[in-house]
Amino acid sequence: MEVKKIVSEIKKEVPGIKSVYYVGCGASKAELYPGKYFLEENAKSLRVGHFTANEFVHATPVAVDSTAIVITCSLGGNTPETVAASKLAMEKGAKVIAVTHKADSPLAGNADYVIVHGFEKNYAAKLEKMVNVLDLSVEILNQYEGYEHYEDMQTAFGRIYDMIENAVSFVVPAAKKFAQDYKDAPFVYVMSSGATQCVAYTFSLCLMMEMQWINSGSFHDGEFFHGPFEIVDKDVPFILLMNEGRTRALDARAMDFLHRFQAKATIVDGKDYGIDSLPSAVAEYFNPMILSAVMRVYAEQIAIARSHPLTMRRYMWKLEY
Numbered sequence: 001m002e003v004k005k006i007v008s009e010i011k012k013e014v015p016g017i018k019s020v021y022y023v024g025c026g027a028s029k030a031e032l033y034p035g036k037y038f039l040e041e042n043a044k045s046l047r048v049g050h051f052t053a054n055e056f057v058h059a060t061p062v063a064v065d066s067t068a069i070v071i072t073c074s075l076g077g078n079t080p081e082t083v084a085a086s087k088l089a090m091e092k093g094a095k096v097i098a099v100t101h102k103a104d105s106p107l108a109g110n111a112d113y114v115i116v117h118g119f120e121k122n123y124a125a126k127l128e129k130m131v132n133v134l135d136l137s138v139e140i141l142n143q144y145e146g147y148e149h150y151e152d153m154q155t156a157f158g159r160i161y162d163m164i165e166n167a168v169s170f171v172v173p174a175a176k177k178f179a180q181d182y183k184d185a186p187f188v189y190v191m192s193s194g195a196t197q198c199v200a201y202t203f204s205l206c207l208m209m210e211m212q213w214i215n216s217g218s219f220h221d222g223e224f225f226h227g228p229f230e231i232v233d234k235d236v237p238f239i240l241l242m243n244e245g246r247t248r249a250l251d252a253r254a255m256d257f258l259h260r261f262q263a264k265a266t267i268v269d270g271k272d273y274g275i276d277s278l279p280s281a282v283a284e285y286f287n288p289m290i291l292s293a294v295m296r297v298y299a300e301q302i303a304i305a306r307s308h309p310l311t312m313r314r315y316m317w318k319l320e321y
């Protein structure tokens with residue numbers, strides 16, 4: 001069902017929604033983040049939470065009741081922890097919206113509303129999940145509290161898929177250089193800020209650790225100066241994702257420090273892909289979509305350089321765990 005209609009139906013039934021929870025695992029948890037970040041930054045009354053699904057099941061917030069919207073997200077729609085979380089949220093009386101690629105999945109069967117997104121067609125399709133969750137968050141805010149930049153958001157939603165495809169059309173040479181520079185790195189640290197925090201998290205957690213078996217860690221670049229910067233030295237490998245928007249100052253501060261001590265730093269900047277051409281009041285919320293697509297190409301190139309396909313697993317989906 002269309003995002004706007006889902007939210008207006010929920011509002012008709014529950015005019016007094018008090019909280020919105022975002023629940024998923026791994027990449028799907030991370031792809032919920034831009035929506036969660038937007039709502040947390042802009043809502044005056046709505047309470048917001050973001051959970052890995054198994055924690056949501058084992059330590060469910062007391063506010064998950066008939067005044068809550070729970071957005072659950074799983075690409076395959078069959079991750080057991082996420083299905084269990086969705087089912088539990090329904091039992092608690094929350095309004096549950098599942099965002100998945102699989103219309104006939106267990107996740108879709110344990111939700112009040114289902115948003116089915118693309119994946120295979122192109123890079124833009126791979127970002128539909130994240131865009132839909134942001135769209136849902138904007139609708140929830142606008143319909144429950146009002147949002148002054150709603151029209152700017154619609155303009156940006158109308159342009160983002162073309163911008164993603166444009167970004168990936170010229171990024172391959174930079175990605176190949178990255179692959180050559182980092183293919184033998186024993187580890188890689190990834191950092192960012194603002195709406196893009198979880199793009200750094202996904203690149204580290206899923207693309208490096210899960211799909212390349214490369215030791216990696218991620219952190220907020222505001223926190224960089226409160227611990228991690230002590231390991232900076234010549235040639236220590238970092239990736240910094242730079243945002244266009246209010247948190248750019250934090251990203252730039254971290255970048256300056258990396259350069260000062262000649263760390264091996266790859267800077268991937270949303271501004272290089274036209275984020276600043278979007279309406280300025282909302283542009284920052286679209287950094288994660290562009291940077292996710294770009295980082296996917298980076299990962300594909302390192303996989304080629306290391307002869308280690310992104311699909312290779314030792315444990316995931318192969319064992320009981």
Ligand SMILES: N[C@@H]1[C@@H](O)[C@H](O)[C@@H](COP(=O)(O)O)O[C@@H]1O
Nearest residue numbers: 026027028074075076077079206
């Ligand atoms: N990289 C992700 C993992 O982090 C995630 O655990 C898994 C299940 O995800 P989903 O629930 O989105 O199908 O799939 C992908 O491989």
